[in-house]
Amino acid sequence: VRSCVEPQIEEDYQAVNVDLQTDATLQVDISDALSERDKVKFTVHTKSTLPNFKQNEFSVVRQHEEFIWLHDSFVENEEYAGYIIPPAPPRPDFDASREKLQKLGEGEGSMTKEEFTKMKQELEAEYLAIFKKTVAMHEVFLCRVAAHPVLRKDMNFHVFLEYNQDLSVRGKNKREKMEDFFKNVVKSADGVLVAGVKDVDDFFEHEKTFLLEYHNRVKDASSKSDRMIRSHKSAADDINRIASTLYTLGTQDSTDVCKFFLKVSELFEKTRKIEARVAADEDLKLADLLKYYLRESQAAKDLLYRRGRALVDYENANKALDKARAKNKDVLQAETSQQVCCQKFEKISESAKQELIDFKTRRVAAFRKNLVELAELELKHAKGNLQLLQSCVGVLKGDT
Amino acid sequence: MAASSPRNPPPLPGADNQDPLSEMADEDSDEGEDIFVGNSNPVAESFQTDTANGEEPADLFSEEEISTTVNSSITTTKSNGVHSDNENDLFAEASVELSMENPSTIARENPTTTAKTSGAEFTPSRTQTQPKSIEQLEEDKDEDSFDMDVAVTNPEKIGDGMNAYIAYKVSTRTTLPMFKNRTFSVWRRFSDFLGLYEKLSVKHSLNGCIIPPPPEKSIVGMTKVKVGKEDSSSADFVETRRAALERYLQRVVCHPSLLQDPDVREFLERDELPRAVGTHTLSGAGFLKMINRASDAVSKMTVKISDSDAWFDNKLQEVESEELQLRKLHAVVESLVNHRKELCGNTAVFAKSMAMLGNSEDNTALSRALSQLAEVEDKMETLHQEQAASDFFILAELLADYIRLLGAVRGCFEQRMKTWQRWQEAQSTLQKKREVEAKLLWANKPDKLQQAKEEITEWEGKVTQYERDFDRISVTVRKEFLRFEKEKSKDFKSQIVKYLESLLQSQQRLVKFWEAFLPEAKAIG
Numbered sequence: 001v002r003s004c005v006e007p008q009i010e011e012d013y014q015a016v017n018v019d020l021q022t023d024a025t026l027q028v029d030i031s032d033a034l035s036e037r038d039k040v041k042f043t044v045h046t047k048s049t050l051p052n053f054k055q056n057e058f059s060v061v062r063q064h065e066e067f068i069w070l071h072d073s074f075v076e077n078e079e080y081a082g083y084i085i086p087p088a089p090p091r092p093d094f095d096a097s098r099e100k101l102q103k104l105g106e107g108e109g110s111m112t113k114e115e116f117t118k119m120k121q122e123l124e125a126e127y128l129a130i131f132k133k134t135v136a137m138h139e140v141f142l143c144r145v146a147a148h149p150v151l152r153k154d155m156n157f158h159v160f161l162e163y164n165q166d167l168s169v170r171g172k173n174k175r176e177k178m179e180d181f182f183k184n185v186v187k188s189a190d191g192v193l194v195a196g197v198k199d200v201d202d203f204f205e206h207e208k209t210f211l212l213e214y215h216n217r218v219k220d221a222s223s224k225s226d227r228m229i230r231s232h233k234s235a236a237d238d239i240n241r242i243a244s245t246l247y248t249l250g251t252q253d254s255t256d257v258c259k260f261f262l263k264v265s266e267l268f269e270k271t272r273k274i275e276a277r278v279a280a281d282e283d284l285k286l287a288d289l290l291k292y293y294l295r296e297s298q299a300a301k302d303l304l305y306r307r308g309r310a311l312v313d314y315e316n317a318n319k320a321l322d323k324a325r326a327k328n329k330d331v332l333q334a335e336t337s338q339q340v341c342c343q344k345f346e347k348i349s350e351s352a353k354q355e356l357i358d359f360k361t362r363r364v365a366a367f368r369k370n371l372v373e374l375a376e377l378e379l380k381h382a383k384g385n386l387q388l389l390q391s392c393v394g395v396l397k398g399d400t
Numbered sequence: 401m402a403a404s405s406p407r408n409p410p411p412l413p414g415a416d417n418q419d420p421l422s423e424m425a426d427e428d429s430d431e432g433e434d435i436f437v438g439n440s441n442p443v444a445e446s447f448q449t450d451t452a453n454g455e456e457p458a459d460l461f462s463e464e465e466i467s468t469t470v471n472s473s474i475t476t477t478k479s480n481g482v483h484s485d486n487e488n489d490l491f492a493e494a495s496v497e498l499s500m501e502n503p504s505t506i507a508r509e510n511p512t513t514t515a516k517t518s519g520a521e522f523t524p525s526r527t528q529t530q531p532k533s534i535e536q537l538e539e540d541k542d543e544d545s546f547d548m549d550v551a552v553t554n555p556e557k558i559g560d561g562m563n564a565y566i567a568y569k570v571s572t573r574t575t576l577p578m579f580k581n582r583t584f585s586v587w588r589r590f591s592d593f594l595g596l597y598e599k600l601s602v603k604h605s606l607n608g609c610i611i612p613p614p615p616e617k618s619i620v621g622m623t624k625v626k627v628g629k630e631d632s633s634s635a636d637f638v639e640t641r642r643a644a645l646e647r648y649l650q651r652v653v654c655h656p657s658l659l660q661d662p663d664v665r666e667f668l669e670r671d672e673l674p675r676a677v678g679t680h681t682l683s684g685a686g687f688l689k690m691i692n693r694a695s696d697a698v699s700k701m702t703v704k705i706s707d708s709d710a711w712f713d714n715k716l717q718e719v720e721s722e723e724l725q726l727r728k729l730h731a732v733v734e735s736l737v738n739h740r741k742e743l744c745g746n747t748a749v750f751a752k753s754m755a756m757l758g759n760s761e762d763n764t765a766l767s768r769a770l771s772q773l774a775e776v777e778d779k780m781e782t783l784h785q786e787q788a789a790s791d792f793f794i795l796a797e798l799l800a801d802y803i804r805l806l807g808a809v810r811g812c813f814e815q816r817m818k819t820w821q822r823w824q825e826a827q828s829t830l831q832k833k834r835e836v837e838a839k840l841l842w843a844n845k846p847d848k849l850q851q852a853k854e855e856i857t858e859w860e861g862k863v864t865q866y867e868r869d870f871d872r873i874s875v876t877v878r879k880e881f882l883r884f885e886k887e888k889s890k891d892f893k894s895q896i897v898k899y900l901e902s903l904l905q906s907q908q909r910l911v912k913f914w915e916a917f918l919p920e921a922k923a924i925g
Contacts, residue, residue, distance in 0.1 A: 051645040210762055217757045224750040231743035238736035245729040250720060257889040264896055271903075364763045368924035371769060375918040382910040396897050 025049050028146045028161065030139040031059065035131055039063055040092045042138055046161045053162055060164045064091055067138055069167065070145075073156045080151065081306045081344070082351035084359055086144035087295030089137040096186040097127045115244050122240070122276075129280065133288070140292075187305075194308035201312065201349070207356055215297040222290035229283050240397055243268035267392040271385055278381045285374035293363060300359050307352050310345040317341040406449055418510045472824045547575040548653050552646035553640045557625065558589075564626045565589050568642060570649065572668045584669060590617075592673050600652070608876035610812050610884050611658070612651035613804040615644035615886065643793060647801060654887065712874070715881055723806040730799040737796060740788035744781050751777035765924045772920040776913050783906055790902040798895045802888065809884060812877055819873045823866035830859040 025048060032043035045059045071088035074080050101123050108116055145151045160167070187381045195212070199205040250261030317338040324334035552567040554844065571585035597614045605611055621637040652658050653668075752772045758770030837852040 077569075097758040210760070214757075214760045217753065217760045221750070221753040221757045224746065224753045228743065228746040228750045231739055231746050233741040235736060235743055238732055238739055241732040241738065242729065245725060245732060249722070249725045249729070252718070252725075255885075255889070257892055260893055260896070264900070267900070320686060360763065364766050364924060367766055368921065369770070371773065371924065372918070375914050376919050379911060379914045379918065382907050382914065386904065386907040386911060389900055393897060393900050393904060396893070396900070 002233045026146050026152055027137075028142045030135055030142070033131070033135045035092075035094070040131075040134065042135065044142065044161060052158060058162060058164075060161065062167075064089070064138070066160065066167050067141060070156055070160050071141070074145075074151065074154065075155075075302075077271050078344075080154075081310070082303070082348035082355070083148070083150060084296070084355045086141055086148070086151075087292075087299050089134070089141045092131075092134040094127065094130060097123065098128055101127070112244070112248070114247070115241075118169055118240065118244065122133060122237075133284075136215065143226055190309070191305050194305055194312055197308060198313060199308075199311070203353060204304070204307065204349070210306075211297060211301050211304060215294070215301055216296045218297055222287065222294050225282075225287040225290055229279050229287055232279040232282065233276065236272055236279055239272040239275060243272060263392065267388060270388050274381050274385050274388070278378065281374065281377045281381070285370045285377065289366065289370045293366070296359065296363070300356060303348075303352055303355060307345070307348045310341065310348050314338075314341040314345040411586075486633075548659070549573040550649045550653055551647070552642055555642050562626055565591075565643075566625060568645060570668060578665065579669060582911075586669065586673075587673060588673065590641070590645070591675070592624075592667065593648065595673075596652075596663060596667045597648075600658060600661060603661065603663075604658065605811065606815060608812050608815050608873040608880060609657060610805070610808050610880045612648055612655070613808050614648045615641060621837050633816070640793075640797070644797065644801070647797075651805075655883075712813060712816065712877070716810070719806055719813070723803060723810075726799050726803050726806065730796060730803060733791060733796045733799060737788050737791045740784055740791060744784035744788060747777055747781040747784060751781060763924075769920045769924050772917055776917050779913050780910075782806060783909060787902070787906050790899060794895055794899040794902065798891065802891075805884070805888075806842060809881065811882060816870070816873050816877050819866070819870045823863065823870045826859060826863045826866045830863050831855065833859050 027047040029045050030042050031045040034041045034043075040063065042062050042064075043059050044062050045057075046053070049056065068088055071085065074085045101117055101120075104116070104123060111119070145154075145157055151157065193207060201209065201364050246261045246265035246268065250258045250265055253260060317334070317340075321331075321334040321338045324331045459528050551571045551574065552568050553571065555566050555567075558565055558567050566587050567587045569585050570588050571583070572579070575582060594617075597611065600611050618637070618641075619643070621634070624631075624634040625638060652664060658664055669865045754770055754777060755774035758767050758774060761767040761770055833852065834855045837849065837856055840849045840852050
């Protein structure tokens, strides 16, 4: 499956983060994508006036693992401790869709040719939609990096954009994955400890409480919205089958009631398409929005954690210095250490404050845009449905 | 029984010459009912003359028109139900009486038939109506304007524990004079409805009548109610049953012949109904199955009886394939109901989580908008719930009803085949008897010969009767089927339109919800 990224979805994801693509010095997008058996190949296209690139415009092919490598390199970089690292795009997941297509193939014998063709089209459309989404999510990640005043200058990022060979970034092997797992466990335990430390700064103390609660609630809302939208899709599928069966009933004869069935079948076909669109739009504007902010709020929490960690280190360094001075032993060492910690902490604090403010601004803007668009689309579809129903009922009543 | 008082169709409301014989004689109840009851003013008038002459107007009120090629004397004009079609050319005497039992009733029919033939006023209509085709029958306007309304309401739990039951109020509103009052109501329980069905089946199904089947028994559903589980599922169950019982009764009283049945009247009118026994073991469906099983072997026969039989074969095939599709459709609609209920639940949960998120959000305008969104989702939950109810009560139940009814229709066709088979068997027996007689003649055994001759006469009589029975049931089945098709068409149309209107209302409300929300969303920032 190839995809020229649908501009609509692209826009939606861009709009999740405002202020993108306004800078001519560096513009990044995914111009093409190819889905092979179990991987997706993205064509990353760059336009730049920056001197460090060999050309002004160039493209490379990247896979998901390489995006993850880039993201992790940011996270591991101490220099970027004070920034919200743009969340990594989720792994392309076509498993569910593939499974459905397979099931359809198996059940081919039990349905009529029309039904089969219809369902196949449905599933293919679904597959395509998932594909487009994953492309858009990878693109947003790159755009966020490109828009960030500091991250855009990152060396790894430039290599990612320009180096036209395979980055040889293999996926993590079992051992590395286990290491990661333990690292995360340690981190969350530490995170709890660090979070327990009361911050002198009101702003950060407030942010800590806020983000913790917000993140949990977004998580909840995200999973609940997914479930709701799934039910919605199932209902739309049922209406599809009703339309098919009514069609079969309608074609059995040419009596009055059969003609009636055909008209109703046609109506359901149309309303079903609208219902499916409603579910898809809710997915795009609501569910995906929540998912994105789930990841971003986690990234913001990570920032706070790093700052908290730095604060604890700073306070420990202070204590160590006092102790050293008291014992008059290794004072210089302690002083240096304390200075380093202090600088680190202050640096993080400074950028973190701005990052968190920006995060808020972005969030409010993104929610506004998506909620307005959601409402507009829901209205449009409801009115469309209404019109279809009104005209059909009018015709049916007139006939009787 | 031959001289018993005739079955009078209920005269039209407002018809001023009320036939004095409006009281149906109950002794006729065990005889085959004359299903060709109908009335139109012209008929009433002309029959008044007859009654005046002391003739039996009896079972000759038929306005059914079915052109049959079976018996030229059996020409009936079309009518439908209890009320008139306003066409004047639509009456002739019915010559088909649906009693199967004894030759005497047939004998009764004959003289009156011939008597009627002489009626001058009838002849023109007869020649007129004779060529009228089935298609015209199907096209003729069907004014099912019944002055008869039944409702089943107020389910009440009587008693406690495992002996508890639900009593339903059956209310009738009518202007038909065969009832004692204009409005009246009685209390009935589910087994009473089943009892009614059984009585009607016993009497009419062998004639080829399509008896509307009652709703199914449900041990699970009833146990919940008995045990006193006061939750929405038992409330739903009671409501589903109440609605199904109401539709069942409405179909029964819509049926012109069944309406005449005294058991139906008794069911609607009588204060205390004797407890229907045996229904605890035999549900409506079970009874039908019993009848069907007996004729299952017959239905396998694919022998074409006559030219007109192609019609029956075709129709049976149509019924079978339609039943299949309806079952499929019903299954999908049930799936839709479930998914909508699921959607309803998930929406409610989502609304709550949205409200929580709104609370967390520290930007005031966004927080407000999120709370508003939560409210919209809450309203959607109610919408989905109502929609699921519509899906179920209007659509799913309609399909379930017709799946049951199509089963009854099939039973009807099978009855006809059974009758045909009986006739065929009689013919072959007769043939055998004749062979025996021939042999005896040749062997010259005079005493046995006498017996043989008697047997031949007996069987000749049987053959004639069975042939007539078959012709009669063929006519009935055909008529019943056409009537059924009309009702079905009407039913489906009206119910589906009702369903679409409910969908329409949902969408209208949706539009309102989102129109109210949009400014809130725009106010963020």
